[in-house]
Amino acid sequence: MKLFIYTLLLALLAAFVMAAAPHKSVIISYPDGTPDSVIAEAIKAIKAAGGVITHEYKIIKGFAANAPAKALETVQIMGDKYNAIIEEDQIVTTQNGIGI
Template structure:
């Protein structure tokens, strides 16, 4: 199975209880929380490619501030 990595941040208005429910739903959909950030309200996740990120947006999109594919960054 092939996975894609994303960094997801929540809107400031999202209560911690709702954020926890969303993280649990990601796990139930076959995703894995890779890192839970403490400086920002967000986390890194690996999702199976078969689970399109659009499905996650459809389920919880109003809670997310940003969803970005996690990619390698290089300094010039």
């Protein structure tokens, strides 16, 4: 329990330090067996760092966000046991982007 509190305090401290950092648009996903509490803590850490959750997914365990790079590092460390996958959010097209 103490480790969790220290981790949370460290995340909040990092959030204040990173307030002016540039934000990245990302999708963060977790394996199916990940508890919802792990995802909720990651969302709290993103928001505490001045990031914005742009979408919470229902089909997969994860969410999209705009967040400072340091906040993403914190989320990666927090989700170490559940292997958080952080990918850059980008547009994906079929047929090489050629319109039909």
